[in-house]
Amino acid sequence: RQLKIDVITIFPDYLAPLRQSLLGKAIERGQVEVAVHDLRQWTDDVHRTVDDTPYGGGPGMVMLPEPWGRALDAVAPPDGPGRPRLIVPSPAGRPFTQALAEEFAAEPWLLFACGRYEGIDARVAEYAAQRMRVDEVSLGDYVLAGGEVAVLVIAEAVSRLLPGVLGNAQSAVDDSFSAGPDGLLEAPAYTKPASWRGLDVPPVLLSGHHGEIARWRAERSRERTAERRPDLLG
Numbered sequence: 001r002q003l004k005i006d007v008i009t010i011f012p013d014y015l016a017p018l019r020q021s022l023l024g025k026a027i028e029r030g031q032v033e034v035a036v037h038d039l040r041q042w043t044d045d046v047h048r049t050v051d052d053t054p055y056g057g058g059p060g061m062v063m064l065p066e067p068w069g070r071a072l073d074a075v076a077p078p079d080g081p082g083r084p085r086l087i088v089p090s091p092a093g094r095p096f097t098q099a100l101a102e103e104f105a106a107e108p109w110l111l112f113a114c115g116r117y118e119g120i121d122a123r124v125a126e127y128a129a130q131r132m133r134v135d136e137v138s139l140g141d142y143v144l145a146g147g148e149v150a151v152l153v154i155a156e157a158v159s160r161l162l163p164g165v166l167g168n169a170q171s172a173v174d175d176s177f178s179a180g181p182d183g184l185l186e187a188p189a190y191t192k193p194a195s196w197r198g199l200d201v202p203p204v205l206l207s208g209h210h211g212e213i214a215r216w217r218a219e220r221s222r223e224r225t226a227e228r229r230p231d232l233l234g
């Protein structure tokens with residue numbers, strides 16, 4: 001196995017898509033192992049409470065540290081072998097990028113903690129950081145209802161970088177934001193037929209001239225990036 005993924009959430013069913021498609025096949029082949037844990041199993045009252053009102057007042061609820069502490073201790077025992085890298089999705093986290101996906105893909109074990117409501121009591125990340133590496137990660141400048149969708153996004157971006165998971169390893173190198181196109185957006189792609197509804201595929205792509213095709217793609221890549229994402233040109 002190349003990667004173990006643990007997810008702690010109050011909505012385990014939300015993570016079912018982890019077993020689909022590319023990641024599902026990687027699980028079948030034994031390259032990736034996924035375990036989803038229901039946070040409520042670590043509550044200690046009949047209502048299986050995971051949240052309470054915020055200290056200092058204000059709207060919404062905050063996730064209790066007690067169930068989270070027990071969950072982390074059970075999934076990654078302090079005296080167990082190895083340490084996971086804990087990823088806590090949060091709008092206040094560092095932006096998720098392809099570079100961060102590459103970093104995560106080099107880890108043997110990722111543990112995701114899904115917040116809901118107004119998030120998890122801040123001491124949980126502080127406690128975890130005493131014995132594992134913790135990254136708060138944001139998908140972007142918008143607010144989701146919970147961390148589950150972020151886990152699906154991060155797990156998919158990471159798993160397609162694992163050796164042998166993508167059918168064609170070169171395609172990950174050529175992707176947008178990757179080393180191939182120098183971190184720029186990838187050039188547009190075309191397939192058959194060469195002429196469709198009056199629109200033609202750029203002739204150079206039919207020329208069989210590898211050098212010219214590579215040059216054309218590099219130019220389109222720069223042009224597209226300048227137009228759509230000038231911030232990437234840095």
Ligand code: SAM
Nearest residue numbers: 089090091115119138139140143144145146147
């Ligand atoms: N009160 C929080 C704030 O304004 O920063 C928002 C909490 S949000 C409603 C609930 C949970 O959704 C968060 O704890 C986090 O797990 C997840 N979440 C929301 N937006 C996210 C984003 N942009 N990236 C990653 N996770 C996000």
